[in-house]
Amino acid sequence: MVDAVEQEFHEFVRARLPGLRRAAYLLCGDWTRGDDIVQRALTDVYVRWRRIRRAGNVDAYVRTVLVHRFIDERRRGWSARVSLVDRVPERAAEDAGLQGIPAGLELRQAMARLPDRQRAVLVLRFFCDMSVEQTARALRCAPGTVKSQTSAALATMRRLLEETTEHAGRVR
Numbered sequence: 096m097v098d099a100v101e102q103e104f105h106e107f108v109r110a111r112l113p114g115l116r117r118a119a120y121l122l123c124g125d126w127t128r129g130d131d132i133v134q135r136a137l138t139d140v141y142v143r144w145r146r147i148r149r150a151g152n153v154d155a156y157v158r159t160v161l162v163h164r165f166i167d168e169r170r171r172g173w174s175a176r177v178s179l180v181d182r183v184p185e186r187a188a189e190d191a192g193l194q195g196i197p198a199g200l201e202l203r204q205a206m207a208r209l210p211d212r213q214r215a216v217l218v219l220r221f222f223c224d225m226s227v228e229q230t231a232r233a234l235r236c237a238p239g240t241v242k243s244q245t246s247a248a249l250a251t252m253r254r255l256l257e258e259t260t261e262h263a264g265r266v267r
Contacts, residue, residue, distance in 0.1 A: 104144045108137060111154065115161060121218045122165045124207040132168060136161040158223050159233035162215050169211050205255035213248035216241055 115136070119129030139160050140147060150156050206214055212234065219230045220241070227245075231238045 100145055100148070103148060104141060107148075107153070111157065115157070118158065118161060118218055118222055119165065121206065121222055122162070122214060123168075124203065128168070132161065132164045135168075136164045139164070152229075155225060155229050155233070158219065158225065162219065162233050165215065166211060201256055201259040205252050205259070208255060209248055209251060213244050213251065216244040217248050217252075220245055 112133070115133045116126075116129060119132045119136075120126055123129050123132060136157065140157055147153060147156055206217070209217070215234060216230060219225045219233055220227070225233065227238045227241045230241045234241065
């Protein structure tokens, strides 16, 4: 029998899972790795759910854990060295999970070229709609760092997207 607190966690996950998966995908650029990051984040949250559920903003807390798992994974670097299959299966419905996100390949490629922290700042600020202060807490940095990283990331995105547009114009 599942107790009420555990049932509350299951309902929370059911409601938030699509958004968490999209956020993880935007952070790492890969659905499979994103799912792994979400799974690790939700495992951490589950262990502490009785305490977390009383927090003022549970969604912000969970997104913070998600970003920390992403950063931890990047620091360890194991995902770049480990391959469990010789051929990755096709995933025809990947884009269906990005409802409301521009499907342009150029945008995804530009995001993938950003440094981890800049990518995380953009995802938290504009996809997860977190304030500068919330983002700073999630990334354990000063609000000024969030502002400068946001500015740098947006400038880099503009430059990369302009380069892509110019290159496409020359190819045609």
